[in-house]
Amino acid sequence: MKNTATLALLLLNFCAATALQAQTKTGIHLLNTHKVSGSDKWDYLLAEHSLNRLYIAHGTQVNILNAMTGDSVGVIANTPGVHGIAIVPALKKGYTSNGRTGECTVFNVNTNAVLKTIKVGDNPDAIFYDDFSKKVFVFNGHSLNVSVIDPVKDQVIATIPLGGKPETGVSDGKGNIYVNIEDKNEIVNFDATTFKVKKRFKLEGAEEPSGLAIDRVTSRLFIGCSNKVLLVLDANTGKKISSLPIGEGSDGVAFDPQLKLIYSSNGEGTLTVIKEVSNNQYTVLENIKTAKGARTLALDYSNHHIFLPTADLKPGEGNKRPVHIPGTFRVLTFGK
Template identity: 25%
Template sequence: MKLILLVLGISLSSGSAIAQPAPPLVLQQTVKLPGVTGKFDHFAIDLKGNRLFAAATGNHSVEVIDLATGKVEQTISGLGKPHGLVWVASTHTLYVADGTLAELKRYQGSPLELAGSIKLSDDADDMVYNETNHLLFVGHGGSGAAAPPSIAVVDTDSFHLKTDIAVASHPEALEIDPQSQRIFANIADSSEVSILDGAGNTANSKWRLAGASHNVPLAFDAEDQVLYVACRTPAVLLALDAATGKELARVSTGEGADDLFYDSSAHRIYVIAGAGEVDVFQTESKTKLRSLGVVPTATGAKTALFVPSQSLLYVGVPGAGSKSAEIDIYSTSIVQGGN
């Protein structure tokens, strides 16, 4: 009798294991960064060179990581607070927005060396690049009259400031619609999204958010023309109609969202929350988002980079005390045929 019960228990246990849904993300590799401390901000990738660029804000550096070896091949030091990063493959150029030094820096060569800088204002932050006309949009300012909030439009061919477009308060994340070339900018302290034309001439319109504020990260679904915005107060993810700004859906997320990505092949959203988690959602329609689960990371792991061609999500884990920072690399491909 005991043997029968034991066999039955094993059978039930195996059946339960088989019935379990696939995890929304699978940790594939951890890249240790010895001597790097503090938090990260944004990332960029050189696909041809197989290098990851990490804005190690707390370490006042940009770390250049050889992904083939999992080792740091170069540390760009002497920075204040590096925030936004953009890699332009066609010119082999890395752009770094430095919030403390209030500059946009350009690095070229091998190893990367400073090839110029443009003075901006305090808290130079996130950036987005328009490949069509080679314009770089950089959010900066917002601390007062001496540094009004605006979005700098930089001509990368001549590397000069084309214009500054005023916004209501400090710009956070920026994103581009590759079809219309509109630029979307989260204006967090004003609870609104500003829309700029891709030629960098003007801010066309703005959408005021209802019942949600401190909208920091955003992502764009070009196929369905939906803008996803993550807010911190309360901690929610909003789906907005990209033509009108009308709210289509709303779901709860982890606290302190700071990065957000849309996976067009899997129709999924990854919300990176500073509380220590990645929230994964399935976009079943424009008006319905379904949670696929929460992947625990680490407190303060608030930024990441999703690389569609690799089906990988790189999450920056801060270093503190004797523990150095690291990059946790998650596979997203397993979920594409799963849940």
């Protein structure tokens, strides 16, 4: 009887664990694959739901796709070493960060016509538009600073020294900008209107922070790191709330405020999905198979689609990075 009861208990626990595992499956899967012309390196991409467009930084150009069909709707050419894209909807303008020339290209989002170029810092990388201050912030990897662009005048109105190599930046919508400093393992917080650095948060247990997202409601920062962890920080105090396992090679993090889901795109070929249960409780739901090299992502908040660029890769010579195989560049669309 004792053995029977023990076996029944084990079976019950197994069934409960299986049921729990089934419940944690997100239902997120590959919806579409869109081929993209060109054969050079890629970095960030932007999903602009108001225009139903995907802007993809790709070598020396920005490819623009219809986000639903994948059809090409334009190209912003002559953007050498482009890293990122920002859109200012009210002004119908877009901005690209051109790493090789230290410039931002300004274009009309309706016609895709180039309006002008703006000189910024050395090797501009991440870029975004802050809806609070109505400014475009450009994070310069080599000059270790931020160029602040007034999109009405299309001029740099301030330069903010950061004391380290910046990666991704986000806004809390209340006047605070946060940026992860890759070579210092820290987060810098500066004022969106005075452009003064306010705080520095050291990241314990983190290496080379890259992707960054924020929950504006709970004031939580989500930081993807190269040592396969995602840190959750209190944006007000810098206190570490949680540390969660993610895949290798994370270079993009996004937060869906409606679904309360955090996504980490990992170059190993996985998408880690984390649930924000509460402002202090987080759990990994699933690691979804994507494709090797899919290390950055963009999220369309209107339909919850996740976009990941990648290409087929072959080993580089010696210790060099893998080489992109021409004609295989594509964007993967994941969702329910």
